Amino acid sequence: MPQWTVRLRLTLLYSGLFLISGLVLLAITYVLFRDSTGVNVIVPEGSRTQKTGPNVELEIRYHEAIQRSTDALHQGLLRTVIVLAGMTLVSLALGWLVAGRVLRPLRVMTATTRQISERNLNERLALTGPRDELKELADTIDGLLARLETHVAEQRRFAANASHELRTPLAVTQSILDVARNDPDRDNGELVERLHAVNSRAIDLTQALLLLTRADQRSFEREPVDLSLMAEEATETLLPFAAERNIAIETAGGPAPTIGSEALLLQLATNLVQNAIVHNLPESGTVWVTTGAGPQGATLVVENTGEELAPELVATLAEPFLRGSERVRTGQSGVGLGIAIVKSIAEAHDGTLTLAPREGGGLHVTVRLPAA
Ligand SMILES: Nc1ncnc2c1ncn2[C@@H]1O[C@H](COP(=O)(O)OP(=O)(O)OP(=O)(O)O)[C@@H](O)[C@H]1O
Ligand SMILES: [Mg+2]
Structure with missing residues (x-):
């Protein structure tokens, strides 16, 4: 035949x-x-x-x-x-x-x-010749390869960063234990405190990573949720934290009904409000939390005062493990996954996250989710 x-x-x-x-x-x-x-x-x-x-x-x-x-x-x-x-x-x-x-x-x-396989994803068909159906097909495949390449590179960077971040608390623990072993007469109270702090950080990091995976896999139940209630709950929980830093939180707006996971949307609101408090002015800063429902769906806007941010820097903040200007990790600095998690949660709900520098310093964050 x-x-x-x-x-x-x-x-x-x-x-x-x-x-x-x-x-x-x-x-x-x-x-x-x-x-x-x-x-x-x-x-x-x-x-x-x-x-x-x-x-x-x-x-x-x-x-x-x-x-x-x-x-x-x-x-x-x-x-x-x-x-x-x-x-x-x-x-x-x-x-x-x-x-x-x-x-x-x-x-x-x-x-x-x-x-072309995972190893040489940078290769392209790059078909030459007249613009016809075949060239169009080749260009489409090239576009697909480009997207795949970006995605794979992102995943690799993420895995490298995640393992690096996870190794840090383990290495710190190791050195604390070494100190305790070499000097048995030392008062261990302080060491235990430090061990506890380091361990909490490792737990936070692991939890953030798990949350990120869960949102990325979209494996959650969808139910009607009012985004404004989530923002309210997050704000209330963080009020003492804000008071400690002398930061005022102003809420405004009305109901913002959407469909999604209550737990994940609460996490989204918490991350944004927490960021707005932590990365605010050292003294008497303000945070504005606004919710609403419009033709484009439910919106949550979180704004805060703070230092001036360059637009190029703002564009990179959603990247996992990127910590803005605070490259040097202080005891207070987070793991750098907060906005990445917000972005994943918003995208898993078919929504969008927009970051922009606020006029006069600080950040202006908008989350848009489909209306219920
Ligand atoms: N509301 C904000 N105002 C100003 N800068 C912000 C704001 N939110 C985030 N940033 C900047 O973006 C960086 C990344 O934020 P992200 O929430 O992802 O990480 P993080 O807050 O450092 O750590 P964590 O994972 O614990 O939240 C922060 O380090 C900070 O520099
Ligand atoms: Mg954060």
Whole structure:
């Protein structure tokens, strides 16, 4: 059984069409020719022999002429059919060549795509030539590869950062334990305190990572949730924390009904309000929390005073483990997953997160979720 490749099918199509139009042309020519030469007069065979007289000779000659014409026509027809058969063979060969030529970019694309794997995702088909369907297909595949490459790079960076962050508390624990072992007479109260703090941080980090995975996998139950209630609850929980830093929280707006996971949306609001408090001015800062429902769905806006932020810096804040300007980790600094988690939760709810520097310093964060 031959394989029904596109090349074979195109070849058969070309020469099939050639053969059909050849036969139609031949039939039409035959009919026209026969009409114009008058050879379609049918002469009974036996009539010649029975007749005699002066006209007989003439009639016989006439019949013979017609017979010759008919023979010539049939001879010509036969030859044309033979030539047509030959030309059909030629058209098969030409069709095969042309189809191969047309399909060559496709074969190149298949070969290249086949050898692209996780290791050489940076390769592209980069098909040259006119803008046609094949070029469009190649460009689409290139676009897909670019997105895949970015995604894989992001995942790798995330894994590297996560393991680095997880190693830090373990290394600190190790050094604290070393100190305690080398100096048994030392008062261990302080060491225990430090161990406790380091361990809490490791637990926070692991929990944040788990939360991020959960949101990314979209494995949660969806129910009607009012985003404004979540913001209210987060604000209330964090009020003492804000009071400690002398920061005022102002809430405004109305109900913002949406569909999603109550626990995750509460986490989203908590992360944003907590950030607004932690990354605020050292003294008498303000946080504004506004909720509402509009034509674009439910919105939550969290704004805070703070130091001036460059737009380029703001654009990178949602990246996991990026901690803005506070690169040097103080005891207070977080793990750098807060906004990444907010982004994952918003996207898992088919919503968006927008970060912008606030005029006069601080950050302006908008979360938009589909309306219930
Ligand atoms: N409301 C804000 N105002 C100003 N800067 C902010 C604000 N929110 C976040 N940032 C900046 O973005 C960085 C990343 O924030 P993110 O919440 O992701 O991490 P984090 O707060 O450092 O740690 P954690 O994971 O514990 O929340 C912060 O380190 C801070 O520099
Ligand atoms: Mg944070």
